[in-house]
Amino acid sequence: MTRVRIVGGRAMRGWTLAAALLASAAPGVVVAQAAAAKAPAPAPSALSESVAAVVNDDIISTYDLGQRMRLLIVSSGVQPTAESLPQLQQEALVSLVDQHLQLQELRRVERDQKISLIATDEELELELADLAKQNNTSKEQFLAALAARGVSAETLRGQLRAQVSWQRWIRGRYGTRLRIGDDQIKAAQQRIVAAASKPQYQISEVLIDASRVGGMDAAMSGGAQLVSELQKGAPFPAVARQFSAAPSAAAGGDAGWVSQGELAPEVQAALDQMRPGQLSQPIPVRDGVYLVFLRDKRAGSGGTLVNMKQAAVALGAQASAGDLEAARVKLERVRSAATSCADLEAAAAKVPGVVAGDLGEAEVADLAPQFRDAAQTLPTGQLSQPIRTNAGLHLVVVCGKRASGVEEADRAQIENRLFGQQLSMISRRYMRDLRNSAAIETR
CATH class of the missing domain: 1.10.4030.10 (Porin chaperone SurA, peptide-binding domain)
Incomplete structure (x- = not known):
């Protein structure tokens, strides 16, 4: 004690x-x-x-x-x-x-x-x-x-x-x-994709740790004083490096782009009322007090891009039930051998009559209706059930998915960010x- x-x-x-x-x-x-x-x-x-x-x-x-x-x-x-x-x-x-x-x-x-x-x-x-x-x-x-x-x-x-x-x-x-597991990285990537349709904010932040400065009253008082100094012209990056307890302090408080719902509700409520170029008043949160500078804001993207591959058996629209069943059996052999996007083509090459290929990247809304449903519902890397079109019978797999206008989340960057956040939390608890x-x- x-x-x-x-x-x-x-x-x-x-x-x-x-x-x-x-x-x-x-x-x-x-x-x-x-x-x-x-x-x-x-x-x-x-x-x-x-x-x-x-x-x-x-x-x-x-x-x-x-x-x-x-x-x-x-x-x-x-x-x-x-x-x-x-x-x-x-x-x-x-x-x-x-x-x-x-x-x-x-x-x-x-x-x-x-x-x-x-x-x-x-x-x-x-x-x-x-x-x-x-x-x-x-x-x-x-x-x-x-x-x-x-x-x-x-x-x-x-x-x-x-x-x-x-x-x-x-x-x-x-x-x-x-250990940052694959499930954590995938979950972060999925959150980024899901959040891409929401409003996004480019922010800088300062977190005043209440337990470090002597309680919430002291943190609120300190936050108000920092707001006053920032309004007088103190550089935000320099203030963040010296006063912030957030992991972003080393980067001058730069938290990058965040989507609606990623931040604490109290911070989100303040951001919703701000315009680019504005500095918030002190915002009390669970661990202390936040100051947020809104550098830019953009509307969420409405579209989704998917990168897909397929394995298919050519069948005309008038193909017999027997031909259709034979094609289905072939594609089931491919389904049982392929476990992901990466090995679909190799698995298809071992089954006579099945042709595989890369469908490239396209807007979900632009896909044929049969493929659109699969693109919207399939988890990345999972093969669909056989899909019938006028051209044949198909298996499709979603290799990647991202919002239009948003770069696909880099795995290494996500892993580094999660690693840094966990280390920062450990250090604060230790102190x-x-x-x-x-x-x-x-x-």
Whole structure:
């Protein structure tokens, strides 16, 4: 059970620290913009260093807290105003507590299992170089830009060390155990096809995890402050990377295209009232608070494309009952030998008088009525019963199905997305358990 003890006047200390930061901090900009800044580093705050929090006997100093706040200002683009600083302080403190809990847990596992988990200095330098490259600058210029904003390079290294090491541990411990089955992938593909006829939304999202920030009231308050900062011009991707608990945070909150019904009902209700270019107000959901930016919207597709193959025996319209029965027997031999779209032609080649071929991709509405019924009702990969037309007797199989104007869902992309969602859920639960069992004092 978490043992949290508030020591001293937290609000007064917090506002003293916030005031010192507000006096010395330059306007918040993203790191890419900061790289071009030539201003000298702000003068050190006159605030003496003291204890801001204790996490299982690890001390977080007011200097650490102030540094993390500066890093949040620079990297999120949130303006350091009297209104925004309390939330920046809260987020900085929560992230530092999480960082200490993660490193403590990783050190425990290293001791118990005699393995190396925590990122080395060499690995951190590679991460820094990659981060600088993403911001179109060199590592030296990147760190100089941070220093010009009063952010120590060690503050960024500390954050990166915890993030890289924790992600490695979660992926290493649980990634090899997770199995995304064919049934999950097929179900996702079928949902995509089924949802293609519904309205679709291209969104960016921020999820504020209520259990992480101290409850729904704190999450709603934080969400309202973020909305205010975003309306003032803070870049959504930068805010999402720093504040969001959703799996999309690493992509700047980009959740891509989603269909009506995929999101929580509360979020869907908000989207239904929004126009492209609009930002939602904070939306309370089961796990916390959502912010959604609607980038684009499109109507659902009305048509369905199917890719089909057939095996057939040629029969005229006046064929006798005996000829029809003989053709049926041949096609039943094919049905018993073929198990999917892939082996239909090979199975048909072994039965004299049966010809197989690819029918290509076509709109369901454009198919002959006998084939249309099969295309609409058959699961992908399942062979139909023999179908009679004026040209002969046919077996058909649906090899693929998608909505018109919608690209067929890529299996690898679906698998990666499901894998990432499950790992993110595991990590959040792991962190929740660590917080619940920790002794955390904030002062």
